[in-house]
Amino acid sequence: MARLSVVILNWNGRNHLERYLPSVVAHTTGEAEVIVADNGSTDDSLVWLRLAYPDVRVVRLDRNYGFAGGYNRALEQIDSEYYLLLNSDVEVTAGWWQPLVALLDSEPEVAVVAPKLLSDSNREVFEYAGASGGFIDYLGYPFCRGRILSTVERDEGQYDDCRDIFWASGAVMCCRSSVFRAMGGFDEDFFAHMEEIDLQWRMQLSGWRIMVEPKSRVYHLGGGTLPASSRKVYLNHRNNLAMLYKCSTTTQRIVVAVVRPFTDMAEALGFLLTLHPHKAWAILKAWVSFINWHGMLAKKRQAVERRKRAEGIYRFSIVVRYLCGMRTFNKMM
Numbered sequence: 001m002a003r004l005s006v007v008i009l010n011w012n013g014r015n016h017l018e019r020y021l022p023s024v025v026a027h028t029t030g031e032a033e034v035i036v037a038d039n040g041s042t043d044d045s046l047v048w049l050r051l052a053y054p055d056v057r058v059v060r061l062d063r064n065y066g067f068a069g070g071y072n073r074a075l076e077q078i079d080s081e082y083y084l085l086l087n088s089d090v091e092v093t094a095g096w097w098q099p100l101v102a103l104l105d106s107e108p109e110v111a112v113v114a115p116k117l118l119s120d121s122n123r124e125v126f127e128y129a130g131a132s133g134g135f136i137d138y139l140g141y142p143f144c145r146g147r148i149l150s151t152v153e154r155d156e157g158q159y160d161d162c163r164d165i166f167w168a169s170g171a172v173m174c175c176r177s178s179v180f181r182a183m184g185g186f187d188e189d190f191f192a193h194m195e196e197i198d199l200q201w202r203m204q205l206s207g208w209r210i211m212v213e214p215k216s217r218v219y220h221l222g223g224g225t226l227p228a229s230s231r232k233v234y235l236n237h238r239n240n241l242a243m244l245y246k247c248s249t250t251t252q253r254i255v256v257a258v259v260r261p262f263t264d265m266a267e268a269l270g271f272l273l274t275l276h277p278h279k280a281w282a283i284l285k286a287w288v289s290f291i292n293w294h295g296m297l298a299k300k301r302q303a304v305e306r307r308k309r310a311e312g313i314y315r316f317s318i319v320v321r322y323l324c325g326m327r328t329f330n331k332m333m
Contacts, residue, residue, distance in 0.1 A: 114168030130169025
């Protein structure tokens, strides 16, 4: 059994592998191995990988199973104490993985550790998708130490403390393989988006902790500053609603059922007013899919309830406080 497996999920990502894999290979040595899990790529990424990095192990999948299904199937074939899931568009730094593993070694109740994510395009600011640890508010909106809604902060060392968080970004998350397997891995029905928050919420309900260790620093290209496609809007809304139905308390579910239709319709109206009708339709489509999922989600919720031991959610709406001018994590808290 390997000590640590750094697993990069690839789908038609030749350009990202060529740009970012060199730093991963250079800075992942010793007890750690680098593995590329290919999600049925149709480009020449595997040909390039074989020629440029013949010693990097490749796990091949027969088609694109999405983030959730791809990782689930790939990790079944990897025997390691710790998994470090890594996007193909992440540049790592010297000594990047050791603080993550050291924290897991020293804290037996911690299941997942996140590094500090900085933007690869502007290295003085946090990266949208994870920053210095993620949280979630009462209505299900994710936010981070360093990013509230669309406001991204500069990194000035204000979030350099190691602490408990609610979720680690799927772009870079180090977790115990035993816990990942015990929880059944990612929910494959999600395909992509929100599956890492859903998994870590279920972990916490089973008594595990999630932490951030900013001594580990990486640079993520990400998509937070790029226009969101209608597909991304659809998956984010559908999966967020499904996650809330599965994992939240009865009281929270009632509040979400009353308030979220209004906030989501307001967002859809905003898309219509800015001439993005396909994104407005994506939100409506997400609600239709969520309602159609109710029978299946009820069974999943029952499975979560049987494991439930604890929870920790920000007990207010970040949207309301954002509109009141609280646009940084420190002010929000």
